[in-house]
Amino acid sequence: MKIAIVGACGRMGQNLIEATLKDGEAVLVSAIDQEGAPGLGRDAGELLGLPCGVLVTSDVEAGIAAADCLIDFTRPAGTLRHLEICRHHGVAAVIGTTGFDDAGKRAIAEAASAIPVVFAPNMSVGVNVVFKLLDLATRVLTQGYDIEIFEAHHKRKIDAPSGTALRMGEVIAQAQGRQLADCAVYAREGVTGEREPGSIGFSVVRGGDIVGDHTVMYCGDGERVEITHKAASRMPYALGSLRAARFLAGREKGLFDMQDVLDLR
Known part of the structure; x- marks a missing residue:
């Protein structure tokens, strides 16, 4: 599964990159961050000692379009913009961002009528x-x-x-x-x-x-x-997010959470 990670230079982004690069099924195809991010233009795995040939980019649209699934732990306004791009390109989304108001949650549910989305307050x-x-x-x-x-x-x-x-x-x-x-x-x-x-x-x-x-x-x-x-670290959230991404593989649309991913209903 081809994975795009937004917020790649942040602490959670680095954990997501490490987990993806060490995963046997997922492939990192895009590492995205905003203009001015300290790692922009550098190898996404460089600071982890895991060079991978994927450079951190600020081109959100191209980065998302190249993937099967986007993993997003940023902030509500940015996540909603990224979700619209996912919807436009038919890319699945795993959303670990918190702090959405009711309108934001409705927007996520609306996007899930067209693409598959796992949205959960905690991915662990x-x-x-x-x-x-x-x-x-x-x-x-x-x-x-x-x-x-x-x-x-x-x-x-x-x-x-x-x-x-x-x-x-x-x-x-x-x-x-x-x-x-x-x-x-x-x-x-x-x-x-x-x-x-x-x-x-x-x-x-x-x-x-x-x-x-x-x-x-x-x-x-x-x-x-x-x-x-x-x-003790952010790695459990990263590993859970990859599990969520695998859960979405092959699904056309729908809104899910980690209880669905883990079959805990």
Whole structure:
């Protein structure tokens, strides 16, 4: 499968390039980044010690058109532009970008009516297993448990709570037959009063080079159940993205997530 990677000079882009170059089935055909990127015009695998003959380019259209599948972990506005190019050229897309508003999510769903798309808040196989565990835990721990979601990321992350934390909240709320918007609490300050029964609280840390920590706490009387995932590097996201790209091979259109890719429905 011919893979194009956008944001090639960034930290996630470099992990995606490394994973693709070491993959036995995928072939890197395009490494794309914006004008002024430090690696523009250089071999995409040079900094990894894996020279591959693919030069980093700013020609987004040509880079995407050469591929079977684009992998995109950039920012919402850029991802939506890239998705339109994918649609024009019939190229599949794996979207790991987070922070989309409702209009952006609708645009992704619309594009998926013409091309195959995997769109997920977290591409890690481990995190997606955690989503399944949260569904089970929530259905069992139905009475007397307060639910809190904690997440921590590096200081350069621009959205909060993380897409993964929000998806955790959605999984929990859906297991309870509710909508997250009706029960989420995103901030506490001052004299807040007692905790609102049935609410789902979020706590956020931003600092240093934390790749990504997520914990859901079910706090009961006399016990606490915690389900935690900690990422030590970005490689799990890259490996999951390639698994998603392989899942899309041969599909004509449709919107999927990692639960589909991993057959966890």
